[in-house]
Amino acid sequence: MSDVSPIPTEEPASRSGWLRAIWVVVPFAILGLAIAWLISTDPLSSFRNGAPPVENLTFERTILGPDGIRTLVRAGGSEPMTIAQVQVDDAYWQFRQEPSGTIARGDTAWISLAYPWVLGEAHTIRIITNTGMTFDHLIEVAVPTPTRDTMRLTSQAILGAFVGLLPVAIGLMFYPALRGVGRNGMDFLLSLTVGLLAFLLVDAFAEALELSAQAAALFQGPTMVVLAAVSSFLLLMAAGRRHGVPTGLALASFIALGIGLHNLGEGLAIGAAFASGAAGLGTFLVLGFTLHNITEGIGIAAPILKQRPPLWSFVALTLLAGGPAVIGLWIGSLAYAPQWSALALAIGAGAILQVIVEVVSMQLRQRGDGTRALLAPAAMAGLAAGVGFMYVTAMLVKI
């Protein structure tokens, strides 16, 4: 077999090119034929057992205003759905649907009801489809939904500054004091950073999964969360290592970005919770968030202790880590759907995982003795302190 005469090189190249093109066309042609056959001959008719179509309706957003109640619903049935009637608190109520008519799979529609809702009390909206299926939505505490006025936006920006910007800035202010720390102090601080990031990773991922469960089934919540987290982790790893292993200011920026993405998701969820009346905002709660987030600033400062970065970089780091909380609050209270918060938190979780990997690899590099650097008493204490502080301060804010 080995003595087959060599074939001219040009012709097979073009022939194999043709062959390859054919093998691209053939699978698509078979797919097309399969679809055509399925549609024209309907071989699966025996599966049609007279059961009504699967229907699914998700309530994504509810707005309470002086005109009554408006709610955004997303259809997720096997066929387009028709909303026939709407009940509020077990009473049929006149409603307006926009756009009217059937709602295709994945589409949304606004339902408006001139319902005289009662401040501070609960109401239940029940949508009845043409097949008699019902979908309920509980408004736990009826409060007027914030509107898009400057006063609201300003007060939300102040709230965002308190829970996002201020604590990061305060944490970064420890920078001059931390600069003088020795080897053990550095071990402690870097491990503290890893500890707090580990807490945020678990927290963001768990919250993303929880929120994604409220989203319409067609978003495939848990899958979306895992994929988004893994992609953001890989993308940031690749981007971060484009010019070698990130250290110093670059690493601090990545930590700030990860924390910022987490704060964006958190801001979305908090903004939505306040908008829907699910949570009342107390001074204690705001202070809890501030305290909770102070360690984030220390964590960002840790990689740049051996450098002397310009002052503006501290401002930029603060804005990068804390600013998204403000943006999240704005978006969350105005246009909210659980899948977007879940997505933001999942991306945040991936980003946090990336900085954990980078901080740990930095620890390993800084100490010649490899993994023992992570097991030094100071490092273990830092890790415990980071996770412990975050967990205890989170007790102040979890509702």
Place this chain on the structure above:
Amino acid sequence: MSETKLWLKQKLDRRLLLAGGLAAAGGTVVAASSASGQSSHAGHGVVASTTVDEEPPAHLAAHGDMITVGEVDDGRNGFDPTAILTDWDTGTVSQLPDGSTLRTFEVTAEDKEIEIAPGVFFPAWTYNGRVPGPSLRAKEGESLRIVFRNYGSHPHSMHFHGIHSWRMDGVPGAGLIGPGEEFVYEFDAKPFGCHLYHCHALPLKRHIHKGMYGAFVIDPDPALHPEFDAFARSRLLGTPENASWQELVMVMNAFDTNFDNENEVYAVNTVAHAYAKRPIRIVKDKPVRIYLVNVTEFDPINSFHLHANFFDYYNQGTTLTPTFRTVDLIMQCQAERGILEFHFREHEAGLYMFHAHQSEFTELGWVGMFDVVEAVS
């Protein structure tokens, strides 16, 4: 708190503003912004969407925004709630060899999807393609034959509330038939009164709430009640005394559209808000007699409340003197029924509401109006 007050004030201001154009009383004021909802319902003659300038008709203003959107297509259903009120099935009459009367009814069981509220379809089991089934009416003492054919997909029967042999009872083993089968129920019409029939196949709950029930009225024979001759004659269909009354049959029913053993729709004669949207016309001079039957499943009782008036009530209709006098509310457990008698002779012409006095049932569709008009000359 101050913010709350401010907000409430805004809300009230807006309501008052909207109320400006509305003279009608009783309705929620926000009704001004009421909507036609689904434009797809508009196809079958929905009430035009109301605006601030347009005043809704008085019979709709009385319900404000608390009403179903759109109208039910009676043509597709094959029955009209207004027609059902006065549509008696008297069967066919023949003479037996001994000179007595034989009355024969023909009833079929059929599966049928019906529209029970605008746009809401329910996979019903029906007698003669309608829910409630035909209102059967006979005279006390007549021999009755009910030819029952099951064209449905499940075993069914007709279980009559009346006096008969066990063999005619419509329970399993006595007149319960499978799909495609036929059975003839034979018994005498007694006792006189306002009764009902329903399917007694198992499971009972499912067969009843799917729509297998109807009114069964036996008129008293005046010859047998000489002491109440005039009154008995007024109850007997076909007499001039009876013609001076306005008789209506109302079957209080409900539908569990999502099969969770709780009802989503309540009504009299099936269609939610049917008589709220199309009030029942009542001539002021003529007294009203309602044959009221409760077949509501899942809820222990149902009730009937008449606005601005009182009535006499004959529980189960088996007496010729009222069991309650001068009441404006009666309640019935499932299969309980009775006769209501009242008149609007001294009333102003206008709209008079009636509904269940369980507010929940009212708000889920069981509410209607009498449109009392002066006698037409």
